[in-house]
Amino acid sequence: MTDTAQNMIQRRAAIIATFKKELIQRLNLPYTPEDLHEDVSLLGAGLGLDSLDALEIVLCAENCFGVKIPDDSVAVLRSINTIVDYIIKEQDRKAAAA
């Protein structure tokens, strides 16, 4: 495994760990972080979260990672992995612009 790949795993794992912890706490989900598969559908199917829960996820991304998820970003909110992809992309974009 290259250093780049290792760094990528570490960065992604850290974001996922923080996000899952916040998600479980904020939404009072009856799961451990390990129970939440990163690809599980968040809204509708899967965890079956509703629009208020989606708002909580948006706030979580903003408060924990400084990333604003636009209101109409249905694609971003589909799974933990798609949210983490967006957070990484936005962090990289901000870093490049700084």
Place this chain on the structure above:
Amino acid sequence: MRISPLKSVLQAAGGVFETRYGTEVAAAFSNPATENSHIRNTVGLTDFSFAQMYRIPEEKACDFLDTFLAGNVARTRFGRMLHTFLPTEDGNVAADCYVANNDQEFLLICESILDTGEVDRILDSYGAKEAGVENWTDHHILLSLDGFDAWKVVRDVFGRDVLGLPYLSVEVYPFEGETVQLFRAGKTSEFGYMLMAPNSVANALYDKVYSVVKETGGGLCGVNIHNDLRLEGRFFNIHREGIQVQDPLVLGLQWMIDFDKAGGFRGSSAIATRRAAGLTRKIIGISSAADCDALRPGARIVHAGQPIADVVASAHSFVLDRKLGLAVFPVELAYSGLDFTIGTADGPAVKTISMPPILPRSLSVKLAEM
């Protein structure tokens, strides 16, 4: 062997049949690209009568179903559905199940990987007779309507109020003197509805629905295309990764389980033991070039010359024009965005990906526009 009551009409329409666990299914009607296009762009009608169907009177339904299903049936509100699974005694997945709470009755729909009759025997062993369970499998059909325009078909057949039904809900509609159960559910990521009706109106319902499907520009689909669509939308598919992996924790199905259910459920001790031990492997999405034939179930994913993961499902994504798959990785490598090869160190490239990889067109439709 179980045969669908609709077999003759499906055969006349060009259906190609296969056998799944002792039940004959209409596997395909045309090429995969055409059937995929029906569902992604208009609407596809599929015979899902291979599923096992049961009616349980409301009085004893929760106590009965909660003894063997992994999810919490008692928490399923009136008019809503629960998506869960039937475990084996050793805590593996035996059937992918919907439970619908429909006023005076609960309805159980199972897609199982057990031989015909085995689910009946499991229900019997948990007191089906005492709970008043009616086995509807041989007396009802189940049609699946899926697609970007599926809502137009149910609207035209059953009326406009169908459009207000939320995902995972159930409603009943009269049809030629009988009752049709309409389930707002599907596993293609486009609009999905399932219609359950007694055999006495099977052909009439099929004719009515199919005529509207054709008017809408859609067509018949076989069950095989649903394997591809489920993978593309990252819906659990018991017939592919389910039968290959079986362990619900490795499959990422924890969301279907109520770990705190009083009294547990079938196989709950085995699941609890594995959960306490911690996950060592998990299933994740992978992708390769469209012409990568090496990405198929049974292939090994290689890192630094060593096999590290097993491919358990694959399909061509017509939306992405890429090969998609699912593979079981060690948890320390189960992250999106990593590059590996298939088979050997210099084999075809494969990348781990975030699922679901596509945005279905149906998510762009707003209720006010319907």
